[in-house]
Structure formats: structure tokens, C-alpha cells
Amino acid sequence: MNRNYLFLTLLMLVLAIGTFFIKKDDVYKNQIKPETLLQVITQPSRYVTTDQVAKRIIEKDPTLELIDVRLPGDFDKFTLPDAINVPLKDIFTDKGQDNLGIEDLNVVFFSNDDIIADQAWVIATRLGYKNMYVMKGGLNCWIETIINPTMPPETASEIEFEQFRFRKAASLYFTGGSTTQPVSVTKAKVKVRRKKKEKAASGGC
Amino acid sequence: MHVHERNPKRTLITILLFALVIVFGWITMKKPRFNYALTPQQTVDMVINHRGCFHPYELEKVLNHKGGDVILIDIRNNFDFAKGHIPGALNITSVNLLNEENIKQLDEWKKNNVKVVFYHDDQLQANGAWMLFRQIGYSNTYVLLGGYRYFASYKDNLKQSEGTCLKGTAKYDFATVAKKSVAGFGDVSTSKPAKKVKVRRKKKEKAASGGC
Numbered sequence: 186m187n188r189n190y191l192f193l194t195l196l197m198l199v200l201a202i203g204t205f206f207i208k209k210d211d212v213y214k215n216q217i218k219p220e221t222l223l224q225v226i227t228q229p230s231r232y233v234t235t236d237q238v239a240k241r242i243i244e245k246d247p248t249l250e251l252i253d254v255r256l257p258g259d260f261d262k263f264t265l266p267d268a269i270n271v272p273l274k275d276i277f278t279d280k281g282q283d284n285l286g287i288e289d290l291n292v293v294f295f296s297n298d299d300i301i302a303d304q305a306w307v308i309a310t311r312l313g314y315k316n317m318y319v320m321k322g323g324l325n326c327w328i329e330t331i332i333n334p335t336m337p338p339e340t341a342s343e344i345e346f347e348q349f350r351f352r353k354a355a356s357l358y359f360t361g362g363s364t365t366q367p368v369s370v371t372k373a374k375v376k377v378r379r380k381k382k383e384k385a386a387s388g389g390c
Numbered sequence: 391m392h393v394h395e396r397n398p399k400r401t402l403i404t405i406l407l408f409a410l411v412i413v414f415g416w417i418t419m420k421k422p423r424f425n426y427a428l429t430p431q432q433t434v435d436m437v438i439n440h441r442g443c444f445h446p447y448e449l450e451k452v453l454n455h456k457g458g459d460v461i462l463i464d465i466r467n468n469f470d471f472a473k474g475h476i477p478g479a480l481n482i483t484s485v486n487l488l489n490e491e492n493i494k495q496l497d498e499w500k501k502n503n504v505k506v507v508f509y510h511d512d513q514l515q516a517n518g519a520w521m522l523f524r525q526i527g528y529s530n531t532y533v534l535l536g537g538y539r540y541f542a543s544y545k546d547n548l549k550q551s552e553g554t555c556l557k558g559t560a561k562y563d564f565a566t567v568a569k570k571s572v573a574g575f576g577d578v579s580t581s582k583p584a585k586k587v588k589v590r591r592k593k594k595e596k597a598a599s600g601g602c
Contacts, residue, residue, distance in 0.1 A: 227519075277431055303514055304437045307517070308521075
């Protein structure tokens with residue numbers, strides 16, 4: 186056997202094995218490039234209004250996954266219907282990540298206002314998760330617009346009144362859930378005016 | 391004897407060519423422009439501990455040129471910048487932040503320990519850009535709490551209403567407000583315009599407060 190051949194074979198083997206180690210340091214394999222992240226971050230498309238969220242809760246949209254990123258103590262006191270609680274500090278643990286990236290589900294992050302939800306969104310987006318949104322204004326805005334909507338001034342446009350009627354009905358829907366008059370609750374539900382999408386985008390916090 | 395061993399240099403040439411290809415590939419391998427310096431969990435820790443927040447009152451020093459090395463960067467578009475901005479701020483629209491010349495400048499500031507403060511209309515809109523820069527290793531970047539909107543409203547006394555610009559806090563006791571509404575709707579007067587519910591301002595709890 187020629188010694189040169191042996192050496193050549195060995196060299197190739199070492200290099201081939203070496204390629205296994207090249208990608209090893211890439212733990213987060215779906216992570217997107219910082220340049221791409223900046224592109225996505227500068228788009229406001231991740232924000233959804235409280236009206237949009239309310240509408241989808243009322244419609245019992247099965248693709249909606251609400252994630253409350255506040256602390257468990259706050260979550261126990263009040264949260265949105267069917268929301269799950271994953272505090273920001275736990276989202277990116279292995280267990281927390283199970284809640285993200287589920288096929289056909291649209292994740293909506295929310296917190297007291299929108300800043301912590303937005304932070305969760307930025308990191309999750311960096312990790313390559315898709316179909317995630319942030320509820321603009323958070324629960325503060327939820328209380329102001331959905332639970333206690335204010336009547337628009339008389340000079341307001343028809344769209345604003347339409348929006349107010351929706352909010353009023355939604356308010357009944359959400360606050361009536363725990364009263365002892367289930368009849369009125371169902372009625373309230375029927376009264377809900379379906380709004381067109383572009384209208385939902387107007388107003389809010 | 392094999393036929394090709396008549397030329398013993400042949401194998402050597404093959405080895406050399408092979409090595410050359412490998413080295414060439416190694417050199418021309420595309421290196422990413424930026425690498426993440428913080429893991430997701432480190433990023434979470436950073437925002438939970440409010441590292442990297444720049445409070446509006448700190449601006450007073452900067453505006454009086456006593457703040458040391460602080461650079462303000464307005465990441466809104468040129469149009470908004472032209473309408474009004476914090477005195478002394480530079481304008482780099484957020485989409486252009488990673489451009490070559492801007493990165494060169496940012497690298498220089500980083501080397502010289504210059505604090506770089508990003509701001510937009512409010513904290514939320516500057517949050518993403520700031521988090522991105524922190525994650526790719528620019529630990530000298532900060533985000534202005536309250537953003538330009540707060541500055542524009544309170545520029546004469548930035549300390550005054552600082553509480554209003556801190557994000558992340560609950561403005562209401564959600565559970566109580568939601569319950570009170572139930573009581574309100576229980577009345578006969580459902581057709582009345584929105585009943586104002588008295589809002590109990592919650593005192594800021596340390597755990598939930600702030601956030602950036």
C-alpha cells in the first residue's frame with residue numbers, strides 16, 4: 186500500500202468529520218439574521234387592536250392563541266378569556282417555547298400595556314417563530330375601549346359610532362359572562378355587530 | 391508495481407490541489423455581518439431588569455452639555471424629524487440603522503464608550519431597534535422612555551410627570567374595573583351612554599412596574 190494514499194485518505198476523513206462540527210454552534214437553528222429582524226421590526230403589522238382581539242374572541246376563533254406575558258399573580262386576578270399565562274421570563278425556556286410556533290395558530294401577546302408583549306414578540310421573531318401579534322395598548326387599552334368604551338362626540342363619524350356600538354356589545358359580552366342572567370348574555374351575543382376589517386383598524390390606543 | 395506510480399509526484403499534486411480547494415473555501419466562506427451576542431434568555435433578563443433604559447430627566451444634563459458622552463438618535467423618518475426633534479439629535483431612520491456607514495459610526499461610539507440613545511414617538515416604537523442592537527452586542531445602546539412625545543409635552547420640566555411615561559404598569563385594577571362594569575350593566579339603564587366607572591389607580595408595584 187502506498188503511504189501517500191493512506192495519508193490522503195486520512196486527510197479526507199478528518200476534513201469530512203470536521204464538517205460535522207461546523208454547524209454545531211448554531212443552537213437556534215431557525216434564528217433569523219439581524220438584518221432581516223430589523224426589516225420585520227420596523228413594520229407595524231404586528232400590532233392588532235383590542236377591537237380585533239375582542240371580535241375574534243367573541244367569534245370563538247379557533248386559531249387564536251392569547252398569551253398573557255404578565256406574572257402569574259396578575260394573571261390569576263384578571264385576564265382575557267381562554268388566555269394562557271407564560272410570563273416573559275419563561276417564554277424562551279424549552280417548556281415555554283412549546284406554546285409558540287404551533288401550526289395554524291395565531292399568537293397574540295398581551296401585557297398591562299404593550300411594551301413587555303412587544304419585547305416577547307421581538308425575541309420570538311428572532312428565533313424564527315411566525316404568525317405572532319401584539320395587542321396594542323394591552324389590558325389598559327382593553328379596559329378603556331372594550332370594557333368601558335366612551336361614547337364618541339356627536340360630531341363623530343358613522344364609523345366611530347359603529348365602532349362604539351360594537352364595543353358596547355362586546356363589553357356586555359365580556360362583563361356579562363359572570364352575571365346570573367345568562368339570558369341577557371346570549372341576547373347580547375346576538376346583538377354583536379360584525380364589523381368590517383378596515384373599520385376595526387381605526388381608533389384605539 | 392502500479393502503473394501510475396511511475397509518477398510519484400502525482401499523489402502529492404492531488405493532495406496539494408485538494409488542500410488548496412479547502413483553504414480557498416475557508417477564506418471565501420460567507421461570514422455573517424452580525425452575530426447575536428446575547429442569547430434569548432440573556433435578552434429576557436436584560437429587559438426584565440430594565441437595563442438600558444434612558445429616563446427623560448437624564449436628558450436635562452445632555453441638553454445642558456453636562457451629560458458626558460451621550461448621542462441621541464432619532465429613528466423616525468426625515469419628515470417627522472424635520473417637524474421637530476430633541477436638540478442635538480441625529481436622524482437615522484430605523485430601516486437604515488444597519489447600513490455600512492451607520493454601523494461604522496456606531497462601532498466607533500461603542501469603542502469610545504459613548505452612550506447611544508434611540509428614540510421614536512414613544513418607547514414602543516423604538517423598542518425593537520434598541521433590542522436588536524443590544525442583541526447584536528451594542529451594549530452602549532439605550533432607549534428613551536416616553537419617547538419624543540413625552541419630551542415634546544414636558545420639555546420644560548422633564549422630571550415633572552415622569553410617572554406617565556413609564557410603560558408596563560397597570561393603569562387599573564383590572565379585576566375590580568371589570569366587576570364594577572358588571573354591576574353597572576345589571577341596572578335597568580343599559581341604553582345610557584357609557585357609564586364612567588371610577589378607576590382605582592393602583593400603586594406601582596415594583597415587580598410589574600417599568601419595563602423596557
